Amino acid sequence: MKGSVLLFLIFICAFGTVSHAQQKIRLNDNWEFLKQDIGGVWEAVRPVTPGNPESVPVWQKIKLPHCFNARDAVDPDINYYQGPGWYRTQLEIKNPYPNGKTLLHFEGAGQKTEVYVYTTKVGAHLGGYDEWTVDITQAIEDFKKTDVCQKRFKGHIPIEIRCDNSRDLETIPSQLSDFNVYGGLYRYLNLVYEPSLSIDKIFASAKIDDAGKQGELQIKTRLYNPDHVSTAEGLIKLIDPKGKLVVQKSYKLNNLADDAEIGSFRVKKPQLWSPDAPALYTVEVSVKYGGEVDVQREKVGFRNFEFVDNGPFHLNGKRLLLRGTHRHEDHAGVAEAMTDSMMHQEMQMMKDMGVNFIRLGHYQQSRTILNLxxxxxxxxxxxxxxxxxxxxxxxYQDEAKEMMTNMIEQHYNHPAIILWGLGNENDWEGDFQVYDKEKIRTFMKAQNELAHRLDPSRKTTIRRCDFCKDIPDVYSPSIWAGWYRGLFTEYKKTSEEEFKKVKHFFHAEWGGDSHALRHSENPDKALSNIKAGTGTDERLGDASLYGGAARASKDGDWSESYICNLFDWHLKEQETMPWLTGSAFWVFKDFSTPIRPDNPIPYMNQKGVVERDLTPKESYYVFQSYWTNKPMAHIYGHSWPVRWGDAGEEKMIKVYSNCDNAELFVNGKSYGTKKRNSQDFPAAGLRWMVALQNGNNDIKVVGHKGKQTVSDHISQQYQTEKWDKPAKLLIEKISDENGVATIQIKLVDSKGVQCLDAVNQVAFSLTGDGTLMDDLGTSRGSRKVQAYNGRALISVKTNNGKSVVGVQSPGLSTVFLNLEQ
Incomplete structure (x- = not known):
C-alpha cells in the first residue's frame, strides 16, 4: 500500500501454532475529498476523462485525519459549513488469513457516516465520537468478481465514505452547544485484517484491597464471530510495567455468543497506578481457532479511589486534591483533525503545568488521549x-444510550477514568418546543442506571443541572466567581455553600476569557461596578457582550492581567479548603465555537491558558507556580512589550514561581529578595513595586528552591507619553524569516503616539502571490481581531513573490504594505 501507513505486525506463537501476521494499517494517504453532496455514490466512482470539462465536481487531494471545518470554523465572515462531504480512495487488499475478515475501523467520524465499496453500501453510523467498524469482506469478494475490478481498477478496491454534520434536532450534541459540531474523517481510519474468529473487546477489571497489598484482576472477553464458531481456546498473560511476565493461564470457551469470563488473577503487592507513578500492566489475550490465532493487548492499572461522603477525594487511601482542566478536540488549522503528535504535545503541556485531572468535554474523545x-x-x-x-x-434517546454504552465499553480498561459524565448543562432549554424537567429527570436516571450497570466500579457525574443533582454520584454546580457573576473573592464562600448541598461535590468549570497579548495596568477596574452577594452562578445570557447585570465577562477588559489575578486568587484559596475534592478550570486551550461571533477573536472561546495553537498565555505559569515541584520562575509580561504610566510612578512587577524565594533585578539593580507565601495575594508575595525608567527596562529574576536555582528575563519599554484617541493606522513588517513575513499594525493618535489601551477591531487582507496565515483562531492568526494594547499581528507566506497587505479598521483610513522578495 502506497504512502505513509502505520503498520502494526504482531507475530503470535501459541500452542505450537504460528499465525499469519495480524495487520492494522492506518489509511492516511491517497484520499480525495469533496465538500458538498453528490447525486449518488455512482458520481464518486464513474469513469472520467482527464481534461473533460464534464468531469465535475472537482475533488481535492487530502490526507487523513481531515475535518470539513479546518478553516471555516473561525472564518469571521461566514457560518461554518454544516452538510455532507465525500471521501474516496482505492485500497490494495492483502488479507493474510485464508478465511479472514477485512474491516474498516473508524476511531471517530462526524457526524452521520455511510460507507461504500464501489456502489455497494456496506455500513452506516450515527454519532461523531465513538469508535465503530464495518466488515467489508463480502463486498470486496463480490466486487473482485466483476469486470470493472480488473479492467478499470486493476484489482484495487474503491472505497467511498459520506460524512454529514448537518443540523438535526434529533441527534446529540445540541447545536446550542458552545463548540462546533464538526464533520469529516477527523480521527484515524484503519484497515484491519483479522482471522475468522477474533477478539472484539477485552474487559479487564483491576482492583486492590484497602491496604494496597493485594491486587485482583478479572477478565472478560467479547469475540467477533460472524461465522458462528461454537468453541474456542486461548491464552491470557499478565505482564508487569517493566515487561516481566507475572502469570499466564489458558482458557476454553463453549459458548461464544455472549461476553465470557475467561480468567482471574491475584497479584501480590502490585505496583499502584497514580498521577506521580502511573504504573501500567499489560493484559494480553489470544484466541485460537482453526490454526489461526488472534491477540489483543490492553493496559490496566491497579488503584482504588473514593469520593469521601461530604469530604475530599482519596486515591489509594490518601487524599489527593484533583487539579484539573478541560479539553476540546480542536486545534488551529485542522479543527478536530488532530494528529497523534499534536495530542501528545497538548497533553504533555498539561502534565508539565501540574494537571492531574481532566474533564473531556463534552463527548467521548480519541483513544490517543485516553492512552496518554x-x-x-x-x-x-x-x-x-x-x-x-x-x-x-x-x-435522540436511543443515540444517547448507544453512545454511553460505546464510550464505557470502549474505554472500560483505562485506569485513568474515574467518572462517567451523564451530560452537561441539561437545564439549558431551546432545541424543542416542549421543555419537560420530569422527562429530563427520568432519562437522566435511566442513563445513570445504564452507566452503573455497564461499569459498577466507577462513579457518575453531571455539571450544572440543579433539578437532577440528586441523581449522579458526584455533582458539579455552576460557580463562575469573577467572570459570569460576582467577584472572584466570593469563590470560597460560594463553594462552601454548594458543598453542603450534595453528598459528593466537585467544581468543574471556572475561570474566564483572556485575549492573548492584551495586558492592563488596571485590570480590576471593572470590578467596582459589580455588586457582591448576588450569586456567582452562570445564567442565560451571561456569555453575551451586551445588556444585563454588570459582570467581568461583559464589562471587563479581557486582559491576561485580569485573568491571572482571578486564577491566582482561586488557586491560593483552594490550598485552604481541606474538604475540597478538586476542581477543573475551563479550559486548557482556546477553542472554536459558533455562538461567540463578537469575541475579540470572532468565533473563539478564549478561556484557555494556551492559545488554539498551544502558545502559552501568561496564565499557564500561574498554574505551574501552584501545581508543580520542578523549580520554575516566570516574570509576568513576556508578551507585553510596552507598559505605560507617569514618570517616576511605581509599577508592580509580578513573578509566578514555586521557588522558596526570589530576587528581582531591574536595569542591573537588585530590588531585594522575597519569600514565597501562597496566601499573600497576588503572585504568592513575589511582587515588587518599581519605578521603571522611560524607554527600555531590563528585568531579571533569580529564584531558589532548596539548592536549585532558576532565572527568567524580559525587556519592556516604559511609555510616559500620553495619547489621545486612535487617529490612524501604521503598518510595518517586523520580521521575514524562512519565507514568512510578520506584519504589525499599530493604532496611533494624531501625533503618532501609540494608543496602548486601544481595542479597535482590525481586518487584514492580502492580494498577490502570498498566502495570508489567517482563520487559525489565534491572536496572531486571525483575519479580523481586536487590537491588543494598540497593535495587532499577522503573518504571510510570501511564496517568493510580490504581495500587498491591506488593513482596515472602522473609522480609520485603510493602509497598505508592499511585500517583495
Missing amino acids: CDSLGILVWEEEPWCRGGLGGKV
Missing part, C-alpha cells in the same frame, strides 16, 4: 455528548 492520560497519570471525567438543548424523542 493513562501513561502520563491524569485522572479522567469522560462524558456522553448529551449537552444542552433539552431532551429529544426516541431517535
Whole structure:
C-alpha cells in the first residue's frame, strides 16, 4: 500500500501454532475529498476523462485525519459549513488469513457516516465520537468478481465514505452547544485484517484491597464471530510495567455468543497506578481457532479511589486534591483533525503545568488521549455528548444510550477514568418546543442506571443541572466567581455553600476569557461596578457582550492581567479548603465555537491558558507556580512589550514561581529578595513595586528552591507619553524569516503616539502571490481581531513573490504594505 501507513505486525506463537501476521494499517494517504453532496455514490466512482470539462465536481487531494471545518470554523465572515462531504480512495487488499475478515475501523467520524465499496453500501453510523467498524469482506469478494475490478481498477478496491454534520434536532450534541459540531474523517481510519474468529473487546477489571497489598484482576472477553464458531481456546498473560511476565493461564470457551469470563488473577503487592507513578500492566489475550490465532493487548492499572461522603477525594487511601482542566478536540488549522503528535504535545503541556485531572468535554474523545492520560497519570471525567438543548424523542434517546454504552465499553480498561459524565448543562432549554424537567429527570436516571450497570466500579457525574443533582454520584454546580457573576473573592464562600448541598461535590468549570497579548495596568477596574452577594452562578445570557447585570465577562477588559489575578486568587484559596475534592478550570486551550461571533477573536472561546495553537498565555505559569515541584520562575509580561504610566510612578512587577524565594533585578539593580507565601495575594508575595525608567527596562529574576536555582528575563519599554484617541493606522513588517513575513499594525493618535489601551477591531487582507496565515483562531492568526494594547499581528507566506497587505479598521483610513522578495 502506497504512502505513509502505520503498520502494526504482531507475530503470535501459541500452542505450537504460528499465525499469519495480524495487520492494522492506518489509511492516511491517497484520499480525495469533496465538500458538498453528490447525486449518488455512482458520481464518486464513474469513469472520467482527464481534461473533460464534464468531469465535475472537482475533488481535492487530502490526507487523513481531515475535518470539513479546518478553516471555516473561525472564518469571521461566514457560518461554518454544516452538510455532507465525500471521501474516496482505492485500497490494495492483502488479507493474510485464508478465511479472514477485512474491516474498516473508524476511531471517530462526524457526524452521520455511510460507507461504500464501489456502489455497494456496506455500513452506516450515527454519532461523531465513538469508535465503530464495518466488515467489508463480502463486498470486496463480490466486487473482485466483476469486470470493472480488473479492467478499470486493476484489482484495487474503491472505497467511498459520506460524512454529514448537518443540523438535526434529533441527534446529540445540541447545536446550542458552545463548540462546533464538526464533520469529516477527523480521527484515524484503519484497515484491519483479522482471522475468522477474533477478539472484539477485552474487559479487564483491576482492583486492590484497602491496604494496597493485594491486587485482583478479572477478565472478560467479547469475540467477533460472524461465522458462528461454537468453541474456542486461548491464552491470557499478565505482564508487569517493566515487561516481566507475572502469570499466564489458558482458557476454553463453549459458548461464544455472549461476553465470557475467561480468567482471574491475584497479584501480590502490585505496583499502584497514580498521577506521580502511573504504573501500567499489560493484559494480553489470544484466541485460537482453526490454526489461526488472534491477540489483543490492553493496559490496566491497579488503584482504588473514593469520593469521601461530604469530604475530599482519596486515591489509594490518601487524599489527593484533583487539579484539573478541560479539553476540546480542536486545534488551529485542522479543527478536530488532530494528529497523534499534536495530542501528545497538548497533553504533555498539561502534565508539565501540574494537571492531574481532566474533564473531556463534552463527548467521548480519541483513544490517543485516553492512552496518554493513562501513561502520563491524569485522572479522567469522560462524558456522553448529551449537552444542552433539552431532551429529544426516541431517535435522540436511543443515540444517547448507544453512545454511553460505546464510550464505557470502549474505554472500560483505562485506569485513568474515574467518572462517567451523564451530560452537561441539561437545564439549558431551546432545541424543542416542549421543555419537560420530569422527562429530563427520568432519562437522566435511566442513563445513570445504564452507566452503573455497564461499569459498577466507577462513579457518575453531571455539571450544572440543579433539578437532577440528586441523581449522579458526584455533582458539579455552576460557580463562575469573577467572570459570569460576582467577584472572584466570593469563590470560597460560594463553594462552601454548594458543598453542603450534595453528598459528593466537585467544581468543574471556572475561570474566564483572556485575549492573548492584551495586558492592563488596571485590570480590576471593572470590578467596582459589580455588586457582591448576588450569586456567582452562570445564567442565560451571561456569555453575551451586551445588556444585563454588570459582570467581568461583559464589562471587563479581557486582559491576561485580569485573568491571572482571578486564577491566582482561586488557586491560593483552594490550598485552604481541606474538604475540597478538586476542581477543573475551563479550559486548557482556546477553542472554536459558533455562538461567540463578537469575541475579540470572532468565533473563539478564549478561556484557555494556551492559545488554539498551544502558545502559552501568561496564565499557564500561574498554574505551574501552584501545581508543580520542578523549580520554575516566570516574570509576568513576556508578551507585553510596552507598559505605560507617569514618570517616576511605581509599577508592580509580578513573578509566578514555586521557588522558596526570589530576587528581582531591574536595569542591573537588585530590588531585594522575597519569600514565597501562597496566601499573600497576588503572585504568592513575589511582587515588587518599581519605578521603571522611560524607554527600555531590563528585568531579571533569580529564584531558589532548596539548592536549585532558576532565572527568567524580559525587556519592556516604559511609555510616559500620553495619547489621545486612535487617529490612524501604521503598518510595518517586523520580521521575514524562512519565507514568512510578520506584519504589525499599530493604532496611533494624531501625533503618532501609540494608543496602548486601544481595542479597535482590525481586518487584514492580502492580494498577490502570498498566502495570508489567517482563520487559525489565534491572536496572531486571525483575519479580523481586536487590537491588543494598540497593535495587532499577522503573518504571510510570501511564496517568493510580490504581495500587498491591506488593513482596515472602522473609522480609520485603510493602509497598505508592499511585500517583495
